[in-house]
Amino acid sequence: xxxxxxxxxxxxxxxxxxxxxxxxxxxxxxxxxxxxxxxxxxxxxxxxxxxxxxxxxxxxxxxxxxxxxxxxxxxxxxxxxxxxxxxxxxxxxxxxxxxxxxxxxxxxxxxxxxxxxxxxxxxxxxxxxxxxxxxxxxxxxxxxxxxxxxxxxxxxxxxxxxxxxxxxxxxxxxxxxxxxxxxxxxxxxxxxxxxxxxxxxxxxxxxxxxxxxxxxxxxxxxxxxxxxxxxxxxxxxxxxxxxxxxxxxxxxxxxxxxxxxxxxxx
Numbered sequence: 001x002x003x004x005x006x007x008x009x010x011x012x013x014x015x016x017x018x019x020x021x022x023x024x025x026x027x028x029x030x031x032x033x034x035x036x037x038x039x040x041x042x043x044x045x046x047x048x049x050x051x052x053x054x055x056x057x058x059x060x061x062x063x064x065x066x067x068x069x070x071x072x073x074x075x076x077x078x079x080x081x082x083x084x085x086x087x088x089x090x091x092x093x094x095x096x097x098x099x100x101x102x103x104x105x106x107x108x109x110x111x112x113x114x115x116x117x118x119x120x121x122x123x124x125x126x127x128x129x130x131x132x133x134x135x136x137x138x139x140x141x142x143x144x145x146x147x148x149x150x151x152x153x154x155x156x157x158x159x160x161x162x163x164x165x166x167x168x169x170x171x172x173x174x175x176x177x178x179x180x181x182x183x184x185x186x187x188x189x190x191x192x193x194x195x196x197x198x199x200x201x202x203x204x205x206x207x208x209x210x211x212x213x214x215x216x217x218x219x220x221x222x223x224x225x226x227x228x229x230x231x232x233x234x235x236x237x238x239x240x241x242x243x244x245x246x247x248x249x250x251x252x253x254x255x256x257x258x259x260x261x262x263x264x265x266x
Contacts, residue, residue: 033089044086045095046079048110052100054128055164056152058191058220062164076106080113083120093122095146102131108142115143122146126189130167132174140181147178148187148216153197154207162196175213185214192239193220193232201242 033041050067052060074082083094094114101107102125114123124146125139132149151171153159159168178186190197190204204215217239220232243250 031089033086033091040090042091043093043095044083044091045097046083047097047099048079048101048104048107049073049099051103052098052128053103053130053165054100054167057162057164058193076110076113079110080117083114084117087117087119092120093124094120095124095126095148097126100128100130101125102127102135107135108138111139111142111144124148126150128163129171129174130165131170133170133177136174136177136181146187147183148189149175149178150189150191151175152191152193154200154203158197175211179212185212187214187216189216189218191218191220192234194234195232198234198242201239202246205243205247 031040035041050065055062055064083091086094096107096110104110107125111123111125114120122145123143125144126148127150129149129151132147136144136147149171151159152162153168156168159171160166175186175188188204188207192198192201201217204217207213208215217236219236220234240250
């Protein structure tokens with residue numbers, strides 16, 4: 001017999017990633033968003049597109065890659081329909097990612113429609129920030145709650161090298177605009193790579209001194225095709241060692257069960 005909610009969930013698992021929160025008691029058989037450890041998933045990440053307006057060296061070859069054809073991508077209506085099903089099962093936060101989500105012209109419509117779903121508390125995006133100065137006002141009016149900006153360097157020349165595009169100044173202006181519009185904090189994701197930006201770890205921490213910004217240092221995923229490449233990897237303990245050498249009082253903060261980062265502050 002066809003069971004719409006369950007069948008849609010089986011389809012969605014291929015396109016979405018979910019985060020968790022821990023409940024004291026979760027009935028796995030009755031909760032479609034519970035895993036075998038009894039954790040209920042309440043945080044959904046939706047990839048809106050594979051397209052991106054940058055060509056970051058660790059993410060995409062210079063010539064690009066073959067993208068999924070538009071007829072096979074989720075439409076605005078399909079995204080909202082699936083989001084409703086997840087919220088009905090207990091999801092309270094949705095993050096829109098890509099590719100680069102801002103390349104979708106219907107992004108404001110998607111955000112606005114998501115915010116109309118009863119029970120959904122938070123809508124966030126992860127973006128490279130390249131067009132925030134053009135789009136952020138409209139996205140905020142649509143209901144966008146949280147912004148994560150991916151930025152791997154504070155040096156314009158390095159930015160052009162890693163992304164194969166110009167635009168570092170626009171990203172910084174986008175971050176500052178987000179702060180002016182009241183986003184507090186703006187989270188900045190930085191992939192740390194040996195012999196590229198490891199010397200900027202302290203500079204990124206200092207970047208937070210005059211801005212309400214949280215820096216999230218991300219370990220480089222050492223893959224080249226199917227090969228394991230560790231020569232660019234900087235483990236997070238090495239990053240902490242660099243930070244503690246300058247600020248010995250940095251200490252860990254409590255982390256939520258679905259956090260993908262280890263939080264510290266001075």
